[in-house]
Every structure is written in C-alpha cells, then in structure tokens.
Amino acid sequence: MNDPTLNIGSVLKRVRFERGLTLEETANLTGVSKAMLGQIERGESNPTISTLWKISTGLRISFSELLGSDTNRYEAISIDDLDPVYESDGKMILYNVFPFGPMAGFEYFYIQLIPGAIHVSTPHQNSTEEYIVVTKGTLVLTVEDQTFELAAPSALKFKSNKNHTYSNPYDTEVIFQNIVKY
Known part of the structure; x- marks a missing residue:
C-alpha cells in the first residue's frame, strides 16, 4: 500500500506552486496553519479529514484531487x-x-x-x-x-x-x- 500522506503533500505543493502561493497565503486561504501546511508538504504530518476538507475548500480543489487519486481508471475496484x-x-x-x-x-x-x-x-x-x-x-x-x-x-x-x-x-x-x- 502507498502512503497517502506523501501523495497529499506532493499534490498540495504542486497546486501551491502552480498558483504562485506562499505557505502564508495558502494558510490564509485554507485556515490551516503555515507550520501544518509545511509538515503536510514534507510528509511529516498525517492530516485529519477536517484538515483535508479545509485545504481542498480553501484551494477550491476536490478532495479527490488532494488525495492524488487517479481519475483515468476503467476497471473493477475492490x-x-x-x-x-x-x-x-x-x-x-x-x-x-x-x-x-x-x-x-x-x-x-x-x-x-x-x-x-x-x-x-x-x-x-x-x-x-x-x-x-x-x-x-x-x-x-x-x-x-x-x-x-x-x-x-x-x-x-x-x-x-x-x-x-x-x-x-x-x-x-x-x-x-x-x-x-x-
């Protein structure tokens, strides 16, 4: 199994860089502290669902995108x-x-x-x-x-x-x- 924490951190960092946002600007948008965002990006923190919702809502991305889920799968899922x-x-x-x-x-x-x-x-x-x-x-x-x-x-x-x-x-x-x- 893959560690979803690493996926979340890389997606957060990618979205932040694509939008030219600093950690402080991202904290203001999401209501999640700058320190916590940094820990998530480095894979040092396992964020709660509430924190993930705050991030996805503040950045206006889907919860699924934040989890780094693959949307091009056409197969039975267990x-x-x-x-x-x-x-x-x-x-x-x-x-x-x-x-x-x-x-x-x-x-x-x-x-x-x-x-x-x-x-x-x-x-x-x-x-x-x-x-x-x-x-x-x-x-x-x-x-x-x-x-x-x-x-x-x-x-x-x-x-x-x-x-x-x-x-x-x-x-x-x-x-x-x-x-x-x-």
Missing part, C-alpha cells in the same frame, strides 16, 4: 485494494472509491464507522450536497441542530455547507456510502 484514510482515532475509515471528475461533478466514498466513532465535519463551502446511504448498522447523523438515526437500509441527502457529525454509538459496525455532489 474496496480492499484502496488505501484508506483513518480519522477519529482510527474509528472512521474512509475509502475514496470514485474520485471527483469534472464531467460527473461528484465523488463517492465508502465509509466504515467502528463502534464509538464520532466524526465532526466542518461545512464544505465548495460542495452543494451530500447523499448518504447506510448499508449496515445504524448511523447517527446530525446536521446543524437536527439528528437523524439512519438504520440500514436507509438514506438521506443534505446541504453540506452546514456543520455535520457522523457517529456510531452502537456495538456494531456502520457502513455507509457518501456521495459529495459539487
């Missing part, structure tokens, strides 16, 4: 062959199955929540909607001040420019798909 991103103390495992493509206008994630997982997601300014489809377990999703208990099989769509939290307070794993439509 989730087990994808490099996961771990968040929330390793209790949230995210797989970027179908990276963003400008023609499609969305990206597709397969996500596992281990019992006890809580992931707080900041608003995604450059995305319009998220579509959640729960296929195993019960996901507790809070969007602003509304809480939804989504038992498999169930689904929900919401505007992702609001604070939202994914959690699994139960004893069984939750699996859900997340489509982010830009």
Whole structure:
C-alpha cells in the first residue's frame, strides 16, 4: 500500500506552486496553519479529514484531487485494494472509491464507522450536497441542530455547507456510502 500522506503533500505543493502561493497565503486561504501546511508538504504530518476538507475548500480543489487519486481508471475496484484514510482515532475509515471528475461533478466514498466513532465535519463551502446511504448498522447523523438515526437500509441527502457529525454509538459496525455532489 502507498502512503497517502506523501501523495497529499506532493499534490498540495504542486497546486501551491502552480498558483504562485506562499505557505502564508495558502494558510490564509485554507485556515490551516503555515507550520501544518509545511509538515503536510514534507510528509511529516498525517492530516485529519477536517484538515483535508479545509485545504481542498480553501484551494477550491476536490478532495479527490488532494488525495492524488487517479481519475483515468476503467476497471473493477475492490474496496480492499484502496488505501484508506483513518480519522477519529482510527474509528472512521474512509475509502475514496470514485474520485471527483469534472464531467460527473461528484465523488463517492465508502465509509466504515467502528463502534464509538464520532466524526465532526466542518461545512464544505465548495460542495452543494451530500447523499448518504447506510448499508449496515445504524448511523447517527446530525446536521446543524437536527439528528437523524439512519438504520440500514436507509438514506438521506443534505446541504453540506452546514456543520455535520457522523457517529456510531452502537456495538456494531456502520457502513455507509457518501456521495459529495459539487
């Protein structure tokens, strides 16, 4: 498996140089500190999903592009062959199955929540909607001040420019798909 941290750092550095941005200008755009951006570029830090969203939103690039995902693959994909991103103390495992493509206008994630997982997601300014489809377990999703208990099989769509939290307070794993439509 490839270390996604190295891909993220090289993509961040490439985008920053292509736009002629300093680390300080990039920090101002993203809300991520100059020191943290430097550590990410050098592969010295494993950024959280929230940090990645801040960077992708601030630079106006897709989450998929930041992960350095290849968008020219035309083959069957096994989730087990994808490099996961771990968040929330390793209790949230995210797989970027179908990276963003400008023609499609969305990206597709397969996500596992281990019992006890809580992931707080900041608003995604450059995305319009998220579509959640729960296929195993019960996901507790809070969007602003509304809480939804989504038992498999169930689904929900919401505007992702609001604070939202994914959690699994139960004893069984939750699996859900997340489509982010830009």
